[in-house]
Amino acid sequence: MSTAIEFQNVSKSFGDNLVIPDMDLEIKKGELFVLVGTSGSGKTTSLKMVNRLEEPTDGDILINGKKAKSYPLQQLRWSMGYVLQQIALFPTMTVAQNIAVIPEMKKVSKKEINRLVDELLTKVGLDPGKYRDRLPSELSGGEQQRIGILRAIASKPDIVLMDEPFGALDPLSRTTLQDLIIELHEELHNTIIFVTHDMDEAIKLGDRIGIMGDGKLLQVGSPEELAQNPASDFVYDFFHSSANKLGYQIPISRVVQVEGYTTPQDENIAAVQLPEDATLQKAFAALSDYNYIEVLSKQQEFLGYLSRKQVFQYLSSQ
Structure with a gap:
């Protein structure tokens, strides 16, 4: 798989304050x-350097193999979607007009x-007949954020930046909007950088997660890799405090009660066998190498398949 975004020895200072000392990603x-x-920790500053809302003090950021600073600034920003926590819809423009800004x-x-x-x-469950002519002030917070997401993806950008x-x-x-992001990503196959302070959210959304502290990228890996091989006590504590809160020690039979069993589409799947009283911690570790668990009864009888996606859906819903 080719690289969409690359940080090469990137540092960022604000005056005498060194925020990002040296970042490679x-x-x-x-x-x-x-x-x-x-x-x-520097995560938002890192995000803003991608579309040059902040310029690196040193080093380079490459977009599709080309230095970001070599793109015309307008072209660079038009090629990316950007979603903020503050939403920032244009208050005097209708929903339809807000979505249409970049395409126009x-x-x-x-x-x-x-x-x-x-x-x-x-696509996001809002009836066009009811919503296209409304103003942002007539929408709930969740509805406004849906429009913010639609505005970011309306021009079908290859890269979308999402800042908390x-x-x-x-x-x-x-939870509803997290599910929406997963759906849209699976459909559009775009590259998303998503910034959050919430490890639960990171576990649910991320193909890979980068954990930052004091401006440093402490570890990058899949949720399974971070669970099995934390690079430091900080990473271990940051990850497992979330995992324990989510019920990391409960048996996988609880997941089955909520999610049910699944039928794999591929007949030649690779699966790991675990008893129904195995903990989610064991399941999490096993799913780094397998996409499915064959759940066995205490008598070692096959009960059904549980997928990696179901485990994450359960964790993120707790």
Whole structure:
């Protein structure tokens, strides 16, 4: 898989304050990559350097193999979607007008824009007939954030940047929009960098996760890799405090009660066998090498298949 975004020895200072000392990172095309860390860890600054809202003090960021600073600034930013926690919809523009901002700048025809707006609103469960002419002030917080997401993807950018977009929402809206991001990513196959301080959110969303602290990228890996091989006590504590809160020690039979069993589409799947009283911690470790668990009874009878996706869905819903 080719690289969409690459940080090469990137540093960032604000005056005498060194925020990012030296960052190297490769993000693959089509990847949903999550940067997670505590407040002040440098994750948002790192994100903003990708579309040059902040310029690196030293080093280079490459976009599709070309230095970001070599792109015309407008072209660079038009090629990326950007979603903020503050949403920042234009208050005097309708829902349809907000979604259409970038396509109109790119001279897409009015007929195509109208079709696109209706299609996108339908995709996120908002009736175009009811919503396209509303103003942002007439929407709930969750609805406004859906429009913010649609505005970011309306021009079908290859890269989407998301800076703690759900931090101000209630838990139900947050879960709904997390599911929406996963759906849209699976459909569009774009590259997403998603910034959050919430490890639960990172586990649910990330193909890979980068954990940051004090401006340093402490470890990068899949959720399974971080669970099995934390690079430091900080990473271990940051990851497992979330995992324990989610019920990491409960048996996989609890997941089955909620998620049910699944039927793998591929007959030649590779699966690991675990008893129904095995903990989620053991399941998590096993799923680094397998996509499915063959759940066995205490008498070693086969009960059914449980997928990696089901385990993560259960964890993220707790």
